[in-house]
Amino acid sequence: MAGISTGSIYALVALGLVLIYRSTRILNFAHGDIATAGTFFAFALLELGVHFGLAMVAALLFGALLAIAFYVCVLIPAQRREATQLGQIILTLGLGLILQGLISYFGGTEPQSFPFPLSDTKVYQFRGVVISQLSLGMIGVGMVVSLLLYLLVQKTRFGLAMRATSENLPAAQTLGLPTRRILALSWGLAAFLGVLAGLFLAPSLFMDPFFMLEPFLKGFAAAILGGLNSLPGAIVGGLLLGITESLTGGYISLAFKNSFAFLVIIVVLIIRPEGLLGTEFKERV
Numbered sequence: 154m155a156g157i158s159t160g161s162i163y164a165l166v167a168l169g170l171v172l173i174y175r176s177t178r179i180l181n182f183a184h185g186d187i188a189t190a191g192t193f194f195a196f197a198l199l200e201l202g203v204h205f206g207l208a209m210v211a212a213l214l215f216g217a218l219l220a221i222a223f224y225v226c227v228l229i230p231a232q233r234r235e236a237t238q239l240g241q242i243i244l245t246l247g248l249g250l251i252l253q254g255l256i257s258y259f260g261g262t263e264p265q266s267f268p269f270p271l272s273d274t275k276v277y278q279f280r281g282v283v284i285s286q287l288s289l290g291m292i293g294v295g296m297v298v299s300l301l302l303y304l305l306v307q308k309t310r311f312g313l314a315m316r317a318t319s320e321n322l323p324a325a326q327t328l329g330l331p332t333r334r335i336l337a338l339s340w341g342l343a344a345f346l347g348v349l350a351g352l353f354l355a356p357s358l359f360m361d362p363f364f365m366l367e368p369f370l371k372g373f374a375a376a377i378l379g380g381l382n383s384l385p386g387a388i389v390g391g392l393l394l395g396i397t398e399s400l401t402g403g404y405i406s407l408a409f410k411n412s413f414a415f416l417v418i419i420v421v422l423i424i425r426p427e428g429l430l431g432t433e434f435k436e437r438v
Contacts, residue, residue: 158288160395161295165350166372167379167387168302169343174381175319176339179241183223183249184347185369189362190252191216191348192267192355193260199268213348220344221337223248229333256362264359273357291353298349299388306384315339319382378418380431389429394418 166184173181195212199205227244236244273287306312318325318335326332350372351365358364375394379386397417402410421429 156396156399164391216348267355380428386430
């Protein structure tokens with residue numbers, strides 16, 4: 154159960170990375186830092202006495218708008234100047250470093266405790282299974298958000314436009330789809346998921362400008378494990394990574410926890426280089 158709860162958060166991070174990669178073929182290395190900025194924004198609002206619900210909504214919107222602004226103001230001009238894919242990835246790395254500096258300046262570098270309505274110490278027991286209130290919340294939000302994202306992508310006109318844009322951008326532009334707007338909203342949705350993951354991770358970790366670094370790396374690994382072009386793969390990869398980590402820490406050694414999880418990923422990728430649910434990317438030259 155601990156692995157499922159942690160894996161649910163890894164899945165949220167991985168879903169955001171996959172959303173961006175599917176649509177633009179860009180790996181967003183600022184994803185974790187945007188999530189950190191949104192979480193610190195919520196913390197600042199809580200310090201001012203804002204209700205937690207309003208602070209959470211404001212933080213999610215802040216993260217989404219930050220990502221949209223980066224795409225519109227930085228990436229689109231870079232693409233118009235025919236920036237390479239690697240160059241655009243470096244721009245996301247630059248954004249991450251800028252955000253780290255700003256968070257350190259305004260939020261401080263000292264670890265801080267994040268107030269959250271769900272407790273990490275209050276636990277429930279059911280037939281020998283012990284799970285905390287916060288872990289239940291993580292599992293619940295992971296399931297609900299995954300379901301809502303599936304419905305958005307598969308059952309709405311916007312989701313159809315997203316899939317068309319990610320499948321064939323020139324064809325989508327030819328058909329008159331507002332691809333720039335669709336891609337901008339995809340970046341915003343990805344940041345929304347990242348900030349949501351940060352808000353649920355902050356209570357169990359001490360907040361500092363780098364507290365989302367390890368969850369970002371785990372989410373990145375989960376996305377690769379499941380397949381960088383597969384949204385269901387991101388969910389499966391996140392859950393598998395979380396469960397593998399917890400079982401390794403419980404039955405083998407805490408010191409070997411991270412190593413064994415990544416060893417599993419290496420083995421899977423040797424067998425299936427495109428990931429568990431990913432499809433091979435083919436491009437006609």
